[in-house]
Amino acid sequence: MSATVGPVAINTFREAVRDRVLYNLVLFALLMIGAAILVGEISIGIERLVIINLGLTAISVFGLVMAIFIGVGLVYKEIEKRTLYSLLAKPIRRWEFLVGKYAGLLLTLAVNTAFMTLGLAAALFYVGWRFERSDTSILVAIYFILLEFALVTALALFFSCFTTPMLSTLYTLGIYITGVFADDIRAVGDFTRNPAVLGVTRAIYYVVPNFHNFNAISMAAHGNAIPFTLFWQNTLYAALYVAVLLLAASAVFSRRNLK
């Protein structure tokens, strides 16, 4: 299996690099430098809070934008440009192609995030922060962000197996936003006590991935430890969700006629 998935993943990564996707890092660096200088000026003891909040939020937003916009084009572009024809003529199954594309984008996001993490560390260092044990929660928060990328990429890939990039973007964004507010939506439904509304809000709550659980930014910013159970819960939840989405994507894509 890895014999066919690996090359596809690496090629996907190479495409992202050559399309200058990693240039977003320049923007991130500028943001961090600006923030560090600004916070250094005011300096009222909240440097750490501000830098971590801003840094992690930026890591998350930059990555999500990449996950969605590259994710929806992963398959579509290869069909549209017909680069897929000569590839699928090789002994590779369609699901292997999908998993390869998926892994390639995750690799891109991971490398991108790794560089941003270094940038964040540099900014923290600049404002005079000396690293402590509790700072591991920053790394856990970043890990959760990566899990979020894995989920969003899988959603984008799934939609792009049967619809246009435009609609895939819309669906993925819609689900992401719904997922961020999943808890609130459920609370609203419970509050109305209307069985019909309750049914709908509960259904949304259970179907849509609950992205709220993956947000540990404020915990990290306040230096709070992230519970171990949350770590495993999120890991398992994301793995399961991604597996289901990839299976569904493979099922759809394996039957599809390439135009």
Next chain:
Amino acid sequence: MNAMSTPAIEILGLTKDFPVGFWRPRMRRSLDSLSFQVDEGEVFGFLGPNGAGKTTTMKLLMGLIFPTSGTARVRGRSIDDVEMHREIGYLPEQPYFYDYLTARELLDYYARFSNYSAAERRERVEKFLERVGLAAAGDVQLRKFSKGMLQRAGIAQAILHDPPVVILDEPMSGLDPVGRREVRDIILELKKQGRTVFFSTHILSDAEMLCDRVAVLAGGKLQGVGAPGAIVAIKAPAMEILFEAREGRALPAGLAERATRIGGRCRVEVPEEGLYAALEQLRGCEARILSVSPVHPTLEDYFFRLVGGTAVSRGLEEISR
């Protein structure tokens, strides 16, 4: 030919319907119970005008689209079997590749799907870049490639893993005369190595020159299978005469109205049996003959006549027997 050997390609009642129309899609049949076989070691031409269903057939064979009914086998293996792809090479119609890669990187990428060691892979990539005349362009990104160069890269990736069966969709299209000649040489070389080549074209002369047998497809239906000679024989022979009329001499009636003037020259097309009579007439008016050559109708002309005339379709029935 060994009668006991498994055919290279067996097409068994392949039928493909495509939905047409956006709001109320109906199904339109693009391929209608196509059946024939390509024998091991043959160069087999797949002829037909644009829209005949050649590309559709090849995409069905490669598993890029799925048949409405029917199936096919390559060297005895079902086309649903991914392992079949180890034994087959495919050049898509008007191929396009990852334009951020160089030709060398592209071939290296595709070679990774066959089980070669890194050293073998490198050696192979160089060999096939050389083979299709891209050795000097190995480090050029494919976005800078011309159509002809893309076609060459496409041929290289199709034969890179030494497949016993090679499927080429319009391999000569987009190439200049030198390029066409090189592709013909590659096809003949593949044949010499005992491989089977199944290629589509809408240009009759390509098929005449290369093929052991051809299948003719029109409107999604098989019109006939046979030696290309059988098809050439049906071709209504016509001769083209190019000449300069003598100053002050009128052209004889019968030629005058049929001749077209191009600058100082005239061109006239006559049926083969009327050639000598026409030449006599031209001698009579002291015209200077520049050239006499047979007119090669394209398959489009050929099928145009197939639609209009009965004589040709009778000929086709003959070859299908």
